[in-house]
Amino acid sequence: MTVMSPASANLKHLYYQMLRIRRAEEAIARRYAEQQMRCPTHLCIGEEAIAVGVCAHLTVQDKAFSNHRGHGHYLAKGGDLPRLLAELYGFAEGCCGGRGGSMHLTDLDAGFIASTPIVGGTVPLAAGYAWAEQMKKSDAAQGYASVAGGRMPEATNVVVIFFGDGCFEEGVMHETLNFAVLKQLPLLFICENNQYSVMTPLAERQPKRDIHKIATAHGLTAVSGDGNRVDEVFQLAQTAVTNARNGLGPQFLELHTHRWPEHCGPNEDDDLGYRSPGELAEWKLRCPLLQTRQMLLGLQLSNDAELAQMESQLAEEIEQAFASALEGTHPTIDSMRQHLYA
Amino acid sequence: MRDVSMMTYGEAIREALDDALAKFPEMLLIGEGVPDPKTIFGTTQGLQEKYGPQRVLDMPLAENGMTGICIGAALAGMRPVLVHQRIDFALLSVDQLVNNAAKWHYMFDGQQQVPLVIRVIIGRGWGQGPQHSQSLQAMFAQVPGLKVVMPTTAGDAYHFMLAAIADNNPVLFIEHRWLHHIQGEVDKQQGLSTLSGAALLRQGTDITVAAFSHMSIEALKAATVLASYGIDAEVLDMRCVSTLDIESVAASLAKTGGKLVIADCAPEMASMGHQLLSKLVLTHGHRLQQVPRLIAYPNHPVPTSHFAANHYYPGAEQIASAVLAMLDKPELIESVNRDLQSDLPKDQPDRSFVGPF
Numbered sequence: 001m002t003v004m005s006p007a008s009a010n011l012k013h014l015y016y017q018m019l020r021i022r023r024a025e026e027a028i029a030r031r032y033a034e035q036q037m038r039c040p041t042h043l044c045i046g047e048e049a050i051a052v053g054v055c056a057h058l059t060v061q062d063k064a065f066s067n068h069r070g071h072g073h074y075l076a077k078g079g080d081l082p083r084l085l086a087e088l089y090g091f092a093e094g095c096c097g098g099r100g101g102s103m104h105l106t107d108l109d110a111g112f113i114a115s116t117p118i119v120g121g122t123v124p125l126a127a128g129y130a131w132a133e134q135m136k137k138s139d140a141a142q143g144y145a146s147v148a149g150g151r152m153p154e155a156t157n158v159v160v161i162f163f164g165d166g167c168f169e170e171g172v173m174h175e176t177l178n179f180a181v182l183k184q185l186p187l188l189f190i191c192e193n194n195q196y197s198v199m200t201p202l203a204e205r206q207p208k209r210d211i212h213k214i215a216t217a218h219g220l221t222a223v224s225g226d227g228n229r230v231d232e233v234f235q236l237a238q239t240a241v242t243n244a245r246n247g248l249g250p251q252f253l254e255l256h257t258h259r260w261p262e263h264c265g266p267n268e269d270d271d272l273g274y275r276s277p278g279e280l281a282e283w284k285l286r287c288p289l290l291q292t293r294q295m296l297l298g299l300q301l302s303n304d305a306e307l308a309q310m311e312s313q314l315a316e317e318i319e320q321a322f323a324s325a326l327e328g329t330h331p332t333i334d335s336m337r338q339h340l341y342a
Numbered sequence: 343m344r345d346v347s348m349m350t351y352g353e354a355i356r357e358a359l360d361d362a363l364a365k366f367p368e369m370l371l372i373g374e375g376v377p378d379p380k381t382i383f384g385t386t387q388g389l390q391e392k393y394g395p396q397r398v399l400d401m402p403l404a405e406n407g408m409t410g411i412c413i414g415a416a417l418a419g420m421r422p423v424l425v426h427q428r429i430d431f432a433l434l435s436v437d438q439l440v441n442n443a444a445k446w447h448y449m450f451d452g453q454q455q456v457p458l459v460i461r462v463i464i465g466r467g468w469g470q471g472p473q474h475s476q477s478l479q480a481m482f483a484q485v486p487g488l489k490v491v492m493p494t495t496a497g498d499a500y501h502f503m504l505a506a507i508a509d510n511n512p513v514l515f516i517e518h519r520w521l522h523h524i525q526g527e528v529d530k531q532q533g534l535s536t537l538s539g540a541a542l543l544r545q546g547t548d549i550t551v552a553a554f555s556h557m558s559i560e561a562l563k564a565a566t567v568l569a570s571y572g573i574d575a576e577v578l579d580m581r582c583v584s585t586l587d588i589e590s591v592a593a594s595l596a597k598t599g600g601k602l603v604i605a606d607c608a609p610e611m612a613s614m615g616h617q618l619l620s621k622l623v624l625t626h627g628h629r630l631q632q633v634p635r636l637i638a639y640p641n642h643p644v645p646t647s648h649f650a651a652n653h654y655y656p657g658a659e660q661i662a663s664a665v666l667a668m669l670d671k672p673e674l675i676e677s678v679n680r681d682l683q684s685d686l687p688k689d690q691p692d693r694s695f696v697g698p699f
Contacts, residue, residue, distance in 0.1 A: 097451035106450050113417060114450065118441050124407045125442065128414020135396060135420070139367075172437070175407025182402065339452035340487055342510035 012302055014056060014230045015292045016310055018048040021072045022289055023314045024081060027322065028071075028088065029266035037088040039101030040117075044072040046228075046260035049288035050192050051076035053233025054160060054253075057241040063111045063133075065126040066162045068103045069259075070115030073162045078110035081317070082324040091328025098331045119163075119197075120170035123189075126161035127176045130187040130250075133157045158244045160188040166197040168211055174218070177250075181219040184249040188240050189215065191254045192227060198263040199274040212254035220252040227255030228288045231295070258283035346529045352522035354496040355385045355461075358503035359423065361530075363393045366421050369507060371398045372412065373425030373461070382425055383463075383522055405434035409460070413443050413512075416456045421507055429462040429516065430473050443512040444487035455510045459503075464555070464607070465519030466655055467689035468697040471646035477608035477639070479554065480617060482514050483584045490584040491537055492516040492555040496526030498541065498581055505535035513537070516583075518556040518607060520691040540587035542594075546576035549601040549665050550594040554580050554614055557605035557637070563658035567681045568665060571674055575665055586618055592626035600631025603664045605656075610638040635664040652688040659683070 025043045032041065044051070047069070055076035058064065066073040074084060080095065087094030088102050096104050103117040113129065116122050137156050167173040168191075180187050191211055195202045215222035221243060225236045233255060240251035260280065262269035270280050296302040349357065363369050375382055377390035377400055390398040401408050405426065412422035426432045432439070439460065446456045464477050483490045489511055493502040499517070506513035543558055544565050553561040558579040565575040576594050580586060595602060602622075604615040615636040623630070637656050644654050659679045666675050686693065 096449060096453075099449050099451050104449050106453060108453060114446075114454070116442070118437065121410070121437070121441060124410025124438065125414035125417065127407075128411035128416070129418045130414075131411060132415040132418030132420045136418075138396065172407045172410060175402065175404035176411070178402055178404065179407060179411055339448050341489070342447050342452070342455035342457075 010056075010234075011231065011292065011296060014052050014234060015289070015296060017052040017056075017076055018230060018289055018292065019310060020314050020317070021048045021051065021075050023311075024075065024318055024321075025071060027318050028085070029261070031322070032266035038090065039088060039103070040068075040264050041088065041102040041266070042069040042264050043261045043266065044069050044259075046283065046287065047192060047194060047257045048072050049230035049233050050190060050227045050255050050257060051162070053230045054188070054190055054237040056234055057237050058111070058158070058160065060109075060111045061157045062160065063113050063126075063129055063157065064160045064162070065113055065122040065129070066105070066115035067119070067122065067164065068115070068117035069164070070105050070162070071102070074105045074107065074112050074115065077107070077112040079105065079107035079112045080110070081321040083107065085321055085325035086328045089325060089328060090331070091325065092331040092335065093325070093328040097335070120167045120172040123161055123163055123167060123173055124176045124179075126159050127180050127185055127187055130159040130180070130185040131183055133159065134183065134186055156186045156245050156247065158186045158188060158241055160190060162190045162192060164197070165191065165193040165195060165202055165211060166205070167191070168214060169205055177215060177218040177220065180250040184247070186244045186247070187250040188237075188244055189220070189250060189252040191252070192257055193254055194257050194259045196259060196263070199272065201274070210254070212252055215252035215254075220250050221248070222252035222254065224254040224256065227257035228283075228286045228291065230288055230292050260284065344529055345531050346527050348525055349496055349528055350523055350525050351496045351499045351517070352383055352385050354500040354526070354528050355503055355517065356387060356389070357528065358500045359386065359389060360392070362504055362507040363389060363397065366507065368420045369397065370412075370415065370420055370422040371425070372401050372408070372422060373427070374401055374403060375427060376400055376425055382427060383519070385522075386425070405431050406438050409435035409438035410442065412458055413438060413446070413456055416458045417446070417454055421457045421459075423459040423461060423507060425461040427463055428474050429464050429478055430476050432460065432462050433478070439488065439512070439514075440485050444485045447511065448487055456512050457510045458512045459506045459515055460512065461515045461517065463517045463519050466607070466644070467520070467651075467691065469646045469648060469651070469689070470644070472643035475644055477606075477612065479516055479583050480608060480612050480614045483614065483617065487512070488584060489513040489537060490516065491582050492518070493581050494521060494543075494555055494558045494579045495541070496524065497528050497532075498535075500528045500530070501532060501535040502537060502581070505537050508534060509537065516555065520556050521559070523691060523695055524559065538582050538585050538587070540590040541579040541581055542576070542590070543579050544575065544577040546574040547597055548574045548599075549603065549668060550576050550578065550591065550598045551603045551605065551661060551665070552578045552580050552591050552618060553605040554583065555607050557607050557661075560657040561605055561661050563682065564662040564665065567658070567678055568662055570681070571678060573665065573669060573671070580614065580618065583614055586614070586621055588618070588621045588625055591618065591622055592629050595626070595629040600629050601668050602630060602634040603637065603661060603668065604634060605637040605661050608638055609641045610636065611641045613638040632668055635668060637661055637664055648687065648689045655688055
């Protein structure tokens with residue numbers, strides 16, 4: 001695919017957002033060995049372009065749902081970094097008060113509703129949320145809804161659900177696709193096809209076929225693209241978000257990418273031999289950051305000094321975020337009993 | 343002014359749904375068959391016509407997905423009521439109910455809430471068989487974060503439904519199909535139910551019968567006949583199953599000399615009786631003056647054949663026999679059971695009720 005470059009400032013912004021996620025994930029990986037972040041942690045190193053390229057088109061009013069590998073989605077949607085880190089440490093100041101850990105994130109102020117780790121678990125929730133948004137808009141359009149104060153809303157808020165290739169083995173995925181098309185929901189399905197479920201390759205789990213064509217068969221507008229090219233993700237997501245916002249129904253993107261670290265944890269695990277020899281190395285050459293950096297320099301949209309300045313700025317932010325998170329307090333025993341019921 | 347009307351349990355549910363749809367603009371009523379010509383045994387009749395197809399609607403055959411979709415809508419401020427005509431189908435949605443709905447408020451530290459009602463119907467008879475008539479109340483009552491209620495009277499059906507819809511938590515609302523035709527008083531002026539506490543259906547001094555759902559009706563039948571033999575049974579309806587009102591049982595036992603019969607419409611191993619007894623023993627064990635009795639179904643699925651199923655379901659006769667055994671009056675068992683005997687087939691709740699159902 002020939003990709004038109006987003007405006008220079010925009011590509012730089014996308015690069016910065018990806019770099020922020022990469023450096024935050026690397027910092028988590030480094031500190032994970034200190035045995036203080038005691039929860040299952042699934043890093044998204046290598047897959048940053050998808051979260052960033054999609055979320056670039058979302059407003060705070062748009063909502064996002066995610067999965068166990070959700071740090072990138074949370075950060076790209078505007079989730080608070082110190083509260084993410086505090087959550088990993090199990091502090092009361094974490095985004096879930098320490099009740100969720102890495103696999104349960106939320107930042108309602110940013111429109112990041114939730115990530116959870118049961119594969120497919122949040123997919124119907126995103127559809128339900130989009131359904132409610134659609135009903136509120138329709139009510140408002142008819143002028144009798146209390147929800148929107150009876151005025152005509154500007155445009156429909158959209159909801160985005162991030163999930164992996166493994167979801168296509170779950171019934172709830174197909175149930176949700178069916179309903180989303182039936183109701184023409186303002187919903188974006190973003191399939192991050194990284195080809196592995198834990199250590200099991202796609203070929204052992206699904207027949208050879210294009211995942212997005214299953215979505216097409218369900219009646220969605222579905223396309224696939226290179227999930228490691230942020231400019232390409234940006235372009236595809238722009239069309240998809242615009243379509244969903246304008247009432248053209250649910251949109252589906254299958255984006256090909258690859259997970260660098262082990263399924264769960266801070267390390268690489270290529271020595272275990274479940275990937276083909278050279279597979280990871282090849283994907284690393286297609287690193288979303290590397291490719292964008294080359295583009296920025298090649299098109300003279302940026303320079304080494306500016307990129308170095310980004311690095312130091314992020315290093316400082318992340319250092320401060322950890323310092324702030326580490327000032328957290330332990331959740332009290334009494335607080336553990338709270339919020340079973342609303 | 344009291345506004346009391348007589349209506350059936352099924353009518354009370356329809357009335358509550360109607361009143362809630364009028365009261366809560368964000369309420370949705372959704373389920374397989376909700377607007378179809380049979381309208382969930384009449385309980386959703388006329389509601390789509392009145393409130394429109396956006397709020398009262400049918401759904402794809404996707405119990406788990408639709409449960410998740412209703413949770414998502416609830417997170418966005420709606421109040422969905424999702425209906426399953428048989429509880430057996432709700433098993434397909436256990437992932438969404440247990441992993442998401444029940445935990446959401448807790449695991450996100452109270453920042454989000456899931457105002458969701460799941461209406462499920464349990465029952466028996468007319469060959470409903472192994473996969474159309476299970477009683478899974480005890481299983482669902484073991485999930486923290488899920489409220490489980492089993493109202494028995496028309497009044498409770500109305501007020502529990504309204505309260506469940508107003509509640510900002512997921513509520514599993516279990517209806518026994520054989521209650522649907524039973525009439526009762528509904529006082530609409532009564533305040534909002536707190537979805538807690540047992541209901542004292544009959545006062546008595548000789549023995550306590552703590553019963554669940556349709557078994558409370560059977561217990562009342564037994565108590566009526568026993569009264570003509572000078573035996574005064576107290577009947578408690580354990581209508582809130584996830585928050586069992588053990589205090590009321592203990593208070594009743596203090597009055598009845600520590601004699602307890604429990605009756606649940608579920609197989610013995612899946613009966614709420616075990617949870618009730620365990621909690622009772624742990625908190626008020628000294629109140630039990632005799633080994634209690636538990637009336638429940640056998641520990642196997644119900645066979646479809648009505649010849650076989652007739653022997654599957656215990657009822658008023660078994661409750662009365664247990665009461666008489668505990669009161670050391672075995673000589674009355676034959677006579678009491680003769681009084682309780684009915685020529686009605688055991689797969690039919692009353693003569694007006696004809697299959698299929």
